[in-house]
Amino acid sequence: MDYNGIEFLDGTSDDFPQVLVGDPYGLIAIGGNLKVSTLIKAYRQGLFPWFEDWSPIMWYSPPMRCIISNGNFKASKSLKQKINRKLFSVTADRDFANVLNRCATVEREDQNGTWIDERMASAYVSLHQAGYAHSIEVWSDGELAGGLYGVSLGRAFFGESMFHQKKDASKVALYYLCNWLDSLGFSFVDAQIPTPHLLTLGGIEISRADYLKLLHQAMAYPDFTGSWTNAFNSYYDK
Incomplete structure (x- = not known):
């Protein structure tokens, strides 16, 4: 059922609208479920779940999207110094649940509270176990x-x-991620909602239409599933 461009889904449905209209904030659909197959389908169509712990599942595709394209992460001089001094060690898929x-x-x-409630946490642990998160x-x-x-x-x-409990630790994580994905030929990191902080790190704002074009191109390649631990370590240990 559609109401003012927003699709309402029953609890078993993953039938997302093919034409993304939504409200001015990018809300496209309400309802559905957080099964692994549903989440994968949503991401492939340019949607992601975002909702409060008291609300139904909501699916968004913002009219303006923030991405960091291949090779465009910007590390400040101070961040580069921290990385070069090896103040941190960095791993992949070593402690997903804790992160x-x-x-x-x-x-x-x-921000009061969190949007990562038990439903979201359980869904992404399942995605991780399936090799996608x-x-x-x-x-x-x-x-x-x-x-x-x-x-x-x-x-x-x-x-x-992302999170940090020591200054710049989340930036270090993003630097290592982007650097490694660049080496694998990834097209972009989708940072979802544009913020001043992300723009200082190399993020750019693009329209939903342009984002969907890039997404379509990126989805033409095989998925890099399974644990990233060994491949990530091998890349940075060489």
């Missing part, structure tokens, strides 16, 4: 200092959330 939990519970400015962990003295997680399909990585 997700930290993203859900870390205190953030101008991945984490980057940043360690300091054996403790998790920061990280991020997201979803990999084709030659696109869809960033979901």
Whole structure:
């Protein structure tokens, strides 16, 4: 059922609209489910879930999207110095559940509570177990200092959330992720909603129409599924 451009889905449906209209904020559909197959279909069509713990599942495709395209991550001079001094060690898929939990519970400015509720956490753990969701962990003295997680399909990585408990640790995670994905020929990292912070790191704003064109091209390639741990370590250990 469609109402003012927003599709209402029953709990078993993954029948997302082919033409994305939605409201001015990019809300495209309400309802459905968070099964692995549904999430994969949503990402391939340019949608992602985003909702509060008290609300039904909501699916968004913002009218303006933020991406970091291949080779365009911008590291500040101070960040490069930290990376070169090897103040942190960085891994992939070593502690996905912990990264997700930290993203859900870390205190953030101008934000009360979290949008990563039990439904979302369970869904992304299932995506990780299926080989599609991945984490980057940043360690300091054996403790998790920061990280991020997201979803990999084709030659696109869809960033979901990041956190830091030591200054710049999340930026280090994003630097290592982008550098590695660049080497694999990935087209872009989807950072979803444009923010001033992301724009300083090399993010650019593009329209939904342009995003969907890039997404279509990226989805033409095979998925890089399974654990990233060994491949990531091998790349950075060489």
